[in-house]
Amino acid sequence: MEQITTADELNKKYLRDGMWPTIFCNGCGHGVVLEYTLWALEELGWDMDKTVFASGIGCSSRLPGYINADGLHTTHGRAIAFATGIKAADPDLNIIIFTGDGDCAGIGGNHFIHAARRNIDMTVIMINNFIYGMTGGQLAPTAPLGSIATTAPYGNIENPFDICNLACALGANYVARWCVTHPYQPIKSIKEGLQKKGFSLLEFLAPCPTAYGRRNKLGDIKKHWEWYDNNTILIEDYKKIMQYGTEEEKKELKHKFQIGVFQDLQKPGFFELYGNLVNRLQIKENEPKEGKK
Amino acid sequence: MKYQRDPKRIRDALGKKVQFLLGDMACVYGGMLAGCSFFAGYPITPASEVAEGAARLFPRIGATYIQMEDEIGSIAALIGAAWGGAKSMTATSGPGFSLMMENYGYAVMTETPCVIVNVQRTGPSTGQPTLGAQGDMMQCRWGTHGDIEALALAPSTVQECLDFTIEAFNLSEKYRNPACVMTDGEVGHLRERIIIPEEQDLEIIDRVPAIIDKKKFIPFMNSQTIKNCKIPDFPTFGTGYHTYVTGLTHNEKGFPATDKQPDHERLVKRITEKITNDASKLVMVEKLNLDDADIAFVTYGATARPAESAMEIGRKNRYKVGVLRLKLVWPFPEKEIVKLAKQVDKIIVPEMNLGQIVHPVREYAGGNCEVISAPKIGGEMHHPAEIYKYLEGK
Amino acid sequence: MKKEIRICGFGGQGVILAGFIIGKAASVFMDYHAVQSQSYGPEARGGAARSEIIISDEKIGYPRPLGVDCLVAMSQESFDTYRDDITDDTIIIVDPDLVKNHNIGRPLYKVHAQQIAEKLGNKIVTNIVMVGAFTGIFSLLKPEAVKESVIDSVPKRFTELNIKAYEQGFEAGKNAIKEL
Numbered sequence: 001m002e003q004i005t006t007a008d009e010l011n012k013k014y015l016r017d018g019m020w021p022t023i024f025c026n027g028c029g030h031g032v033v034l035e036y037t038l039w040a041l042e043e044l045g046w047d048m049d050k051t052v053f054a055s056g057i058g059c060s061s062r063l064p065g066y067i068n069a070d071g072l073h074t075t076h077g078r079a080i081a082f083a084t085g086i087k088a089a090d091p092d093l094n095i096i097i098f099t100g101d102g103d104c105a106g107i108g109g110n111h112f113i114h115a116a117r118r119n120i121d122m123t124v125i126m127i128n129n130f131i132y133g134m135t136g137g138q139l140a141p142t143a144p145l146g147s148i149a150t151t152a153p154y155g156n157i158e159n160p161f162d163i164c165n166l167a168c169a170l171g172a173n174y175v176a177r178w179c180v181t182h183p184y185q186p187i188k189s190i191k192e193g194l195q196k197k198g199f200s201l202l203e204f205l206a207p208c209p210t211a212y213g214r215r216n217k218l219g220d221i222k223k224h225w226e227w228y229d230n231n232t233i234l235i236e237d238y239k240k241i242m243q244y245g246t247e248e249e250k251k252e253l254k255h256k257f258q259i260g261v262f263q264d265l266q267k268p269g270f271f272e273l274y275g276n277l278v279n280r281l282q283i284k285e286n287e288p289k290e291g292k293k
Numbered sequence: 294m295k296y297q298r299d300p301k302r303i304r305d306a307l308g309k310k311v312q313f314l315l316g317d318m319a320c321v322y323g324g325m326l327a328g329c330s331f332f333a334g335y336p337i338t339p340a341s342e343v344a345e346g347a348a349r350l351f352p353r354i355g356a357t358y359i360q361m362e363d364e365i366g367s368i369a370a371l372i373g374a375a376w377g378g379a380k381s382m383t384a385t386s387g388p389g390f391s392l393m394m395e396n397y398g399y400a401v402m403t404e405t406p407c408v409i410v411n412v413q414r415t416g417p418s419t420g421q422p423t424l425g426a427q428g429d430m431m432q433c434r435w436g437t438h439g440d441i442e443a444l445a446l447a448p449s450t451v452q453e454c455l456d457f458t459i460e461a462f463n464l465s466e467k468y469r470n471p472a473c474v475m476t477d478g479e480v481g482h483l484r485e486r487i488i489i490p491e492e493q494d495l496e497i498i499d500r501v502p503a504i505i506d507k508k509k510f511i512p513f514m515n516s517q518t519i520k521n522c523k524i525p526d527f528p529t530f531g532t533g534y535h536t537y538v539t540g541l542t543h544n545e546k547g548f549p550a551t552d553k554q555p556d557h558e559r560l561v562k563r564i565t566e567k568i569t570n571d572a573s574k575l576v577m578v579e580k581l582n583l584d585d586a587d588i589a590f591v592t593y594g595a596t597a598r599p600a601e602s603a604m605e606i607g608r609k610n611r612y613k614v615g616v617l618r619l620k621l622v623w624p625f626p627e628k629e630i631v632k633l634a635k636q637v638d639k640i641i642v643p644e645m646n647l648g649q650i651v652h653p654v655r656e657y658a659g660g661n662c663e664v665i666s667a668p669k670i671g672g673e674m675h676h677p678a679e680i681y682k683y684l685e686g687k
Numbered sequence: 688m689k690k691e692i693r694i695c696g697f698g699g700q701g702v703i704l705a706g707f708i709i710g711k712a713a714s715v716f717m718d719y720h721a722v723q724s725q726s727y728g729p730e731a732r733g734g735a736a737r738s739e740i741i742i743s744d745e746k747i748g749y750p751r752p753l754g755v756d757c758l759v760a761m762s763q764e765s766f767d768t769y770r771d772d773i774t775d776d777t778i779i780i781v782d783p784d785l786v787k788n789h790n791i792g793r794p795l796y797k798v799h800a801q802q803i804a805e806k807l808g809n810k811i812v813t814n815i816v817m818v819g820a821f822t823g824i825f826s827l828l829k830p831e832a833v834k835e836s837v838i839d840s841v842p843k844r845f846t847e848l849n850i851k852a853y854e855q856g857f858e859a860g861k862n863a864i865k866e867l
Contacts, residue, residue, distance in 0.1 A: 016535075016537075019548070048535070049531065049532070049533040049535075050531055052377075052530050052531065054373070064537065065537055065539070065548065065549065068535050069535050070376075070530040070531065070534070070535055070536055070537075070538075071536070071537045071538065072373065072376060072530075072538050073537065073538065073539035073540065073541065074369065074372075074373075074396075074399065074540065075369070075395055075396055075399050075540060078365060078366065078369040078396065081361065081362075081365065081366035081367075081369035081370050081373070082369040082370065082372055082373035083373055084333075084359065084361075084366075084369075084370045084373060085331060085333065085369065085370035085371060085372065085373025085374030085375070085376075085377065085379075085381065086373040086374065086376055086377040086530060087373075087377070088331055088357040088359065088370070088373075088374050088377065088379070089295070089296075089330070089331055089357075089373070089374040089375070089376075089377025089378050089379035089381075090295055090377040090378055090379075090529075090530065090531050091294065091295075092294075092295070092531065093377065093530060093531050110362050110363060110366070111362060111365075111366050111369075113362070114361070114362040114366070274352075274357060274359075277352055278352050278353075278355050281352050281353050282353075282355075285305070285353065309839075311715050312711075312715065313707065313710050313711035313714055313715050313721070313723070479724075479750070482724065482725060483722055483723065483724055483750055484707060484710055484722070484723040484724075485710075485714070485720075485721065485722050485723075486714035486715060486720070486721065595750075598747075598748045598749050598750055599748065599749040601748040601749075602748035602749040605748070674749075674750075674751065676749070676751075676753075677748070677749050677753075
């Protein structure tokens with residue numbers, strides 16, 4: 001097969017015909033995350049007959065519809081639970097989930113928690129735009145304090161949800177956060193996440209100029225991208241400053257999102273452990289019987 | 294590796310052919326025999342024994358058991374597993390069944406086969422967890438939003454828990470619609486003799502797989518391999534068909550088509566008509582002493598047992614009473630009721646609820662006979678005498 | 688023929704297993720129809736538990752007992768709780784060590800099931816002794832069928848112990864007489 005070098009070629013290979021234009025607004029970050037994911041898949045050379053995309057409800061969850069592969073567009077918040085079943089039925093399939101902050105950290109929080117805890121073999125790509133975009137701009141659980149939303153007209157007073165922190169605490173094998181404004185590290189990181197056994201989470205900070213930006217003085221996409229530059233810091237830099245920086249520098253970090261790889265473990269995934277269990281029982285069954293329990 | 298149904302391994306795991314078995318456990322046996330390879334569930338009384346049975350036996354046949362975080366996740370996982378090629382089942386009771394309602398509708402909309410065992414207990418809400426009821430019969434028909442057709446069986450014996458679970462899989466696979474085994478805390482917690490059917494006596498139906506050329510395949514329209522069949526062929530994930538499955542109103546190709554009236558009507562009519570058009574084939578009733586009857590008990594599930602006992606008492610006391618027992622409650626056996634209502638003077642419908650199935654009975658009786666509800670709630674089944682007294686008009 | 692048997696005791700004593708063995712003996716190792724139903728409270732241990740078995744030579748409709756032909760009691764609380772519907776014809780079997788206040792003004796069978804079990808080295812088989820006693824007293828089931836059912840229902844490594852418990856219970860039942 002010929003080497004793919006341009007986005008056009010990439011799209012031609014991986015996207016369905018006849019799905020244009022997309023539902024996404026100008027300046028939306030979802031297409032960017034999709035593009036990064038496709039580059040990662042291309043570099044890995046994965047068989048798209050054996051790669052399944054699942055999603056819940058929301059803008060991000062529409063992504064599988066554009067990809068020329070099997071896709072399960074499920075109910076709000078439940079994609080991870082659906083995907084658990086897909087993987088169980090056919091462990092040879094690669095499972096990728098596109099989800100949003102509302103879908104994953106809001107209504108789907110419980111499924112996320114338990115799939116991470118069980119280390120279910122799947123890659124969750126959560127696109128965090130701080131807002132319920134598809135329904136017109138309601139408050140999301142990840143929205144920074146003070147954010148304006150249609151359901152937080154006087155500013156958000158709730159603590160935002162740090163989904164990466166949660167995934168780390170649950171022992172997920174791979175946890176990373178990136179911004180759509182950085183092209184290269186995210187692709188490499190998605191590749192790492194995809195290849196990982198067990199559960200991997202990639203969170204992407206991505207702009208929603210229509211529903212979030214306009215209400216939060218970030219409607220101009222350039223301004224929105226600058227916001228990310230000013231409000232994120234690489235984990236390594238964060239650690240350095242926390243260790244060697246001045247009090248002033250440390251104080252400045254307080255509100256910033258750390259980006260990079262938070263956790264990278266090698267624990268066996270759920271289905272490997274389940275397969276071992278089945279084998280153990282089968283060996284026992286073939287042994288001479290000493291009696292039932 | 295994908296699960297392959299291995300009759301020997303299944304029978305080794307099930308053990309002796311004749312057993313004295315718990316109703317809940319018989320549902321597990323039925324599932325295994327039907328070729329189920331995925332169970333996802335969440336503990337709930339009085340259905341937990343089904344999950345416990347699956348947890349013990351499924352790994353021994355190479356099938357997967359997973360305890361999910363809740364019932365929403367359980368049914369979600371079933372649907373995912375079905376698209377991965379598995380036959381899948383769960384078991385729950387009222388509160389869990391309520392949680393499942395959204396994804397139950399998703400399974401209907403996406404034409405996904407899966408089986409839900411509902412060991413009914415009293416409600417509303419937490420109710421009486423350890424006690425039986427039949428209060429979810431209408432929920433299983435109308436509980437999810439939108440227009441659906443339901444497939445639901447109601448076992449009266451432990452043997453039927455096994456047989457009807459197999460039947461539920463068959464119906465579900467055939468029609469690509471979820472199917473419910475609407476048992477209850479009474480039958481679920483009874484122990485009775487069961488006979489495990491021999492392999493050659495089993496009828497196992499599998500969904501029709503997509504086999505035609507990938508470029509010509511259309512996933513959500515009439516079958517492309519069976520003539521005049523409204524049930525599409527099943528493109529299992531991973532087989533190269535690149536199917537997009539969505540709960541949104543979709544066109545024949547599976548892509549969202551949410552803003553035009555005809556698209557929705559065409560889709561929902563097809564997925565309901567694939568069942569209603571087969572109504573004459575979808576009748577499973579048992580008739581006892583109906584030939585000369587002028588009074589009939591119309592009954593199902595656990596309640597059929599005291600109703601039969603009441604009929605026997607009634608016959609001894611020279612009442613011309615018979616029983617029409619609905620094994621398959623949904624789709625509702627309309628024609629059977631129409632016919633019965635023209636024959637008898639009175640239909641009595643005993644149920645462990647305040648009157649649910651009595652409503653379609655009354656609808657199809659169409660005023661041709663008297664239809665009387667004989668309700669009982671509180672977690673106890675009717676005493677035969679309580680049903681008998683309706684014969685005396687009390 | 689239709690017989691209704693109630694076995695009661697405290698939770699954890701194995702009354703459900705005892706009922707299970709009797710129901711299985713009747714319907715799997717003999718040709719009767721049998722139904723076992725059970726009642727339990729929310730507690731896993733303690734409290735009063737009961738297991739009810741209907742044995743009939745015809746198909747069993749209503750699966751709950753309408754009366755009680757034989758009551759087996761293994762604890763005071765359950766004896767006090769579950770005997771309000773006994774009749775003059777009800778055969779009552781108690782372990783007098785576990786049901787101390789069993790004088791209810793009518794004769795009944797007394798089997799020291801727990802003592803027998805303890806002598807065998809494990810109180811846990813008290814229920815199996817009672818199954819044996821029941822078989823000996825309530826001459827409905829073939830002793831061999833019940834024995835097979837016991838063997839089929841208990842963990843293999845405890846087969847010997849349970850057979851002994853069953854046989855000694857059966858003997859005790861055979862020799863028991865109705866007394867006040």
